[in-house]
Amino acid sequence: MTEIAREFPAQTPIVAIVDDDPAIRAALARLTRALGYAPAPFAGAEPLLRAGPFSPEADGSTIAVVITDVQMPGLSGLDLLRILHTRHPALPVIVMTAYPSEANRARALASGAFAYLAKPFDAEQFEGCLRSVLGGAPMS
Amino acid sequence: MMRMRQVFSRWPSRATPSARVERAVGRDSGAQGIDDDRLPAWMLAEPDSRAGAWLRAFGRAVPLVLVPAALAYVAGANRDDADARLTGAVAALAIVGATILAARLAQARAASAASLEAIFERAGISMWREDWSAVGDAVAALRRAGVVDLESHFAARPEALRALRARVIIRDVNRFTVEETGAAGKDAYLGPLDRLLPDTDQTFVQWLVAFGRGDRFFRSEAHVVRADGRGADMLFTAMLPRDRAGFADILVTALDVTGFKQAQQRFAVADTELARASRITTVGALSASIAHEVNSPLAAILANAQAGLRWLRRPQPDLAEATAALDDVVAEASRARDVIARTRSYLGNAPRASAPVDLLRVAREANLLVEGELRLHRAAVHIAAEGEIPSIAADAIGLQQVFVNLLLNAAQAMAEADGPRDITVTIRAAGSQVAVDVIDTGPGIAPERRARIFEPFHSTKAGGMGMGLAICRNLVDAHGGDLWVDAGPGGGAAFHFCLPVAA
Numbered sequence: 001m002t003e004i005a006r007e008f009p010a011q012t013p014i015v016a017i018v019d020d021d022p023a024i025r026a027a028l029a030r031l032t033r034a035l036g037y038a039p040a041p042f043a044g045a046e047p048l049l050r051a052g053p054f055s056p057e058a059d060g061s062t063i064a065v066v067i068t069d070v071q072m073p074g075l076s077g078l079d080l081l082r083i084l085h086t087r088h089p090a091l092p093v094i095v096m097t098a099y100p101s102e103a104n105r106a107r108a109l110a111s112g113a114f115a116y117l118a119k120p121f122d123a124e125q126f127e128g129c130l131r132s133v134l135g136g137a138p139m140s
Numbered sequence: 141m142m143r144m145r146q147v148f149s150r151w152p153s154r155a156t157p158s159a160r161v162e163r164a165v166g167r168d169s170g171a172q173g174i175d176d177d178r179l180p181a182w183m184l185a186e187p188d189s190r191a192g193a194w195l196r197a198f199g200r201a202v203p204l205v206l207v208p209a210a211l212a213y214v215a216g217a218n219r220d221d222a223d224a225r226l227t228g229a230v231a232a233l234a235i236v237g238a239t240i241l242a243a244r245l246a247q248a249r250a251a252s253a254a255s256l257e258a259i260f261e262r263a264g265i266s267m268w269r270e271d272w273s274a275v276g277d278a279v280a281a282l283r284r285a286g287v288v289d290l291e292s293h294f295a296a297r298p299e300a301l302r303a304l305r306a307r308v309i310i311r312d313v314n315r316f317t318v319e320e321t322g323a324a325g326k327d328a329y330l331g332p333l334d335r336l337l338p339d340t341d342q343t344f345v346q347w348l349v350a351f352g353r354g355d356r357f358f359r360s361e362a363h364v365v366r367a368d369g370r371g372a373d374m375l376f377t378a379m380l381p382r383d384r385a386g387f388a389d390i391l392v393t394a395l396d397v398t399g400f401k402q403a404q405q406r407f408a409v410a411d412t413e414l415a416r417a418s419r420i421t422t423v424g425a426l427s428a429s430i431a432h433e434v435n436s437p438l439a440a441i442l443a444n445a446q447a448g449l450r451w452l453r454r455p456q457p458d459l460a461e462a463t464a465a466l467d468d469v470v471a472e473a474s475r476a477r478d479v480i481a482r483t484r485s486y487l488g489n490a491p492r493a494s495a496p497v498d499l500l501r502v503a504r505e506a507n508l509l510v511e512g513e514l515r516l517h518r519a520a521v522h523i524a525a526e527g528e529i530p531s532i533a534a535d536a537i538g539l540q541q542v543f544v545n546l547l548l549n550a551a552q553a554m555a556e557a558d559g560p561r562d563i564t565v566t567i568r569a570a571g572s573q574v575a576v577d578v579i580d581t582g583p584g585i586a587p588e589r590r591a592r593i594f595e596p597f598h599s600t601k602a603g604g605m606g607m608g609l610a611i612c613r614n615l616v617d618a619h620g621g622d623l624w625v626d627a628g629p630g631g632g633a634a635f636h637f638c639l640p641v642a643a
Contacts (some may be wrong), residue, residue: 021436023472027443030465034450071432098435119439123446 011136012038013064018048018080019096020072024119027069028126035127037064037134045075049083052133063091065133069105070097078111085112092133096121177288180354183280183567200281207234266317266394270333272347274307276387278350290352294345295524298562305344305347308333311389320396328367333466336364339518339560342507343376355380363515373401405512428484437476444468454494455459496531496642497539499567499574506543510551519561519580526568533642538615542623545608546578546635554634573621573638579628590625613636 031128068122070077100118448465621639628634
């Protein structure tokens, strides 16, 4: 993640993208970059939680927002959401899924998700989410 | 090759053609019935009437009287008076003896008739004595005229079949019949058979088939309507007559299997519900999995395409980023295409088990499945095969669905019809295909509507999905066949489909 973040100016908000599907990871990273944010892709919840910003001693403030898939091997997106919500209550988490259901949506929002996106989603939806989380226009 | 024409019986055991029984028991009337073209044994049997039996008995009694009398006469002519008196006395004695013997025989006969009567009345099973003479004559006439396939013959002439049914007379029923059903008396049963057998009955024609083929016994289940209007499912069995005279008095036993049938039906319904529930579960799981498999590449495609657009629309377009995005769009679109292809091949292979199928049997099974509903619509189904039907390579369940839909469709189409409600299903070989006609006596389908009725969600029925005929056409198409509709000879709808014969 650090390599990607380095390409951007220091103040660029970092968007962590957590998905076990490499194609989605790459596509969302590309879209995030096109929107002017710095993507930090992770293949699952565990790699994210092991990463520097989320180590027990760090406060996680270097990451501006986490967008995570729900169905993943190991910890699910909802597990990750609960953990992050406990450790870093201020960190916004966006949940996305290819199995959209009302139950999942309700569970995600009840667990403190900032938004719930059903795959496939529009760039506008994605951008709208990021902007309302991060506020204002990103640097481009 | 399997025999396609078989006795319609919902009971596991079917009537045995006479030939097999004759061979096992003895060869008194020759082997009949194996070859459909030969007349049954009963049509060829010598008349064996009561009068004949009486004449034979008389013939045996005559010498008993005449021989001593003749001896007395001869002796009297040649001997003296004492001898003549003696032989005269012997002759008189013989005559008296013969008379006593005859009286005893008559007494024994009366006693045995009384005991037979007692057995009939006291038996703990329902027994009916029926006069089928008119049917015997009709079957004999048709067979002599060269009609071999009586089922097809009557399938095309439902009115003739009805007329014949009215000519079968119930002469007597035993006491058990009355007691079991709580009828007021025997009168509730006596009279023409069609009072009891509703118009929807399909078993009557099978009696004719059994007679025509020379079966030795008959067994079939029929739904009857009793004098009090209650319906009952009865299992009828009878030994069939061995000569023409026997048709005047056929003894039929009747077993009430209503409770058994209801249990069977409940089981079938539960079974269907279970199958439906598991199908819904499977479809649900499958569609969720397809959604996930397809939504993932779609999400990547959408994100890449929109990222690419943004890179291109910048004041200084970034062609490298845009190209990379488009490369990924192509890769993910192929992935989505593969998912669809995989799903199709899975769905295409799994349920369509193709095996040799006997279409006549499929039609009959479908008919049994919806029997209750057809009865509610007062529709009478006549199913017949013309000649031998080659088996076809098909998915039997799918074709059963086609028959079920066509039968229900026909019954519903006739719901408003006055007069007879007949559905005639005819199956025949036509070159390298098997052709099926399903013809009803309803109002028919106007020519301008005929194409539209096969479209999905086309429905004229309240609460109907309008999917039945669309599903039928898809199923027939999937078997390489064709399904269409035109008008039947009586103005009703005539659905036709043909399927290729197994290679």
